[in-house]
Each structure stands twice: as C-alpha cells, then as structure tokens.
Amino acid sequence: MKSNAELQKDVQDAIKWEPMLNAAEIGVTVKDGVVTLTGVVDTYIKKTEAEDAAKNVAGVKAVVEKIEVKHNTQLGKKDDNEIAAEILNAFRWNWQIPNDKVRVKVEKGWVTLEGNLDWGYQRDAAKNAVKNLLGVVGVINDIKIKPTSEEVIEKAAIESALKRNWSIYDNDITVKVSGHKATLTGTVDSWYQKQEAGRIAYNAPGVWSVDNELTVDYDYALMDS
Numbered sequence: 001m002k003s004n005a006e007l008q009k010d011v012q013d014a015i016k017w018e019p020m021l022n023a024a025e026i027g028v029t030v031k032d033g034v035v036t037l038t039g040v041v042d043t044y045i046k047k048t049e050a051e052d053a054a055k056n057v058a059g060v061k062a063v064v065e066k067i068e069v070k071h072n073t074q075l076g077k078k079d080d081n082e083i084a085a086e087i088l089n090a091f092r093w094n095w096q097i098p099n100d101k102v103r104v105k106v107e108k109g110w111v112t113l114e115g116n117l118d119w120g121y122q123r124d125a126a127k128n129a130v131k132n133l134l135g136v137v138g139v140i141n142d143i144k145i146k147p148t149s150e151e152v153i154e155k156a157a158i159e160s161a162l163k164r165n166w167s168i169y170d171n172d173i174t175v176k177v178s179g180h181k182a183t184l185t186g187t188v189d190s191w192y193q194k195q196e197a198g199r200i201a202y203n204a205p206g207v208w209s210v211d212n213e214l215t216v217d218y219d220y221a222l223m224d225s
Contacts, residue, residue, distance in 0.1 A: 004031060005030075007035070008028055008035075011030065011054050011060070014056065015028070020049050021041075026038070034061055034063075035064070037054060037064070037065050038066045039067050040068045041067055041069060042070060043136075044136040044138060046069075047069055055190075056191075056192045057190070057192075058190050059190065060192075062216070063191065069109075069137045069138070071134065078135035080109070082135065083135045083136060084106045087129070094125060096121060096122055096125035097129065098122065102117070102126050113141050113142060113143050115143050116144050116146040117143055118146075120145055120199070120202030120203050120207070123143045123145060147206070153177040153179075154204070157204055158204045158207075161203075161204065165197075168188060171186065171189065173186040173214065174186050175201070182204065182211070183211040183213060186215070191216055197212070
C-alpha cells in the first residue's frame with residue numbers, strides 16, 4: 001500500500017533515473033494514483049520519456065501530462081516543411097514502416113500521421129521515428145490498422161500471448177473478440193501492465209483495433225505518511 005507522498009517520490013525517482021531527463025524541469029503531483037506531470041522541456045522525446053517513466057511505476061493508475069515543449073533557439077528553429085522532410089527521410093530508413101503508406105501533416109510543430117497499415121508494430125514504429133526529431137512539439141497518431149489479409153482473430157492466441165508475458169501473466173484479464181476488434185477487461189496492478197496487454201493484443205493477426213477497458217487496481221493509504 002502506498003500513500004500519495006510515497007507514490008510521488010517513486011515517480012520522481014523514476015524520472016531522475018532517466019539519463020535524458022532533468023528532474024528539476026518536471027513537477028510531479030499525485031492524488032489517489034493519478035499522477036500529474038508539469039513543466040517545460042526542450043524536446044518532444046523528453047516529454048514522452050517522462051510520461052513513460054511515470055506510467056511504469058507500480059501504483060500509477062493514470063497520468064495527466066501537462067508538460068510543454070519549448071525548443072532551444074540556439075539549436076536553430078525548424079519550419080514545418082523541414083520537419084516534414086526529416087520525417088519522410090526517417091521513414092525511408094526504417095524497415096518497419098512500409099513505403100508511401102503513411103501520410104504526414106505538420107502544423108506549428110504538431111505532427112499528424114494518417115494512413116492504413118497491416119500491423120500494430122508498424123504504427124508504433126512510425127510514431128517512434130517522429131518523436132526523436134528536433135522541432136516536433138507533439139504527435140497525433142491517426143494511423144489505422146487494416147491488414148490486406150482478412151485473417152480471423154484467434155481469441156486463444158491472444159490469451160496465450162498474455163500468459164507468456166512475465167509482467168501480466170498472473171493478472172485477471174478477459175479477452176473478447178468481435179469482427180476485427182479485441183476487447184480487454186479485468187484488472188491489472190499498474191498502468192504499464194495495461195499498456196503492455198493492449199500492445200500484445202494489437203499485435204495479434206486480424207486485430208484492427210483494441211478496446212482496452214482494463215482497470216488499474218492498487219491499494220493506497222488513506223492518509224499520507
């Protein structure tokens with residue numbers, strides 16, 4: 001059982017542990033498992049690293065992310081056309097992203113990705129290729145998973161994959177399938193486990209979308225200590 005103060009310290013320590021992050025730039029507040037991150041960083045990748053660090057802490061139920069990205073002007077300001085060109089070049093060098101399948105729009109540093117891909121890992125690879133680039137303020141990933149083959153979702157295959165994963169194998173997760181959608185219900189111990197379960201389901205053949213209804217259930221002390 002953790003108090004708000006204990007969970008806050010755990011999140012702060014997790015952020016300090018990331019070599020890319022400066023803990024002094026990021027504020028952390030906690031209430032009943034909901035973590036709010038505030039502050040200003042100079043790259044989008046730092047913003048996502050801080051969010052991921054917080055989500056991976058045991059006891060975190062949700063993360064409210066209010067970190068702003070303000071780029072260091074000494075590194076040179078990039079316009080939207082330059083950012084778009086760098087994104088397309090990054091896609092060309094990434095074997096996980098099919099050529100000419102992802103459309104890119106950039107507006108004031110905000111990147112929107114659109115298109116249809118066969119696999120969830122390709123969708124994730126597209127976002128990961130973008131978030132490392134200088135000049136990017138945020139990413140909206142609107143890529144849809146629509147495989148060219150009409151494979152039927154195998155419920156048992158998703159259940160087996162969840163049981164194989166060391167971090168979530170002993171949790172109470174129920175899988176339901178309807179058409180090309182998989183729905184996950186039940187309880188897990190952390191936000192990380194919820195995300196990991198969703199990622200595993202997304203990678204199953206035939207899955208176009210995942211409705212992740214897993215609840216993060218963790219005991220908290222009634223008073224800070």
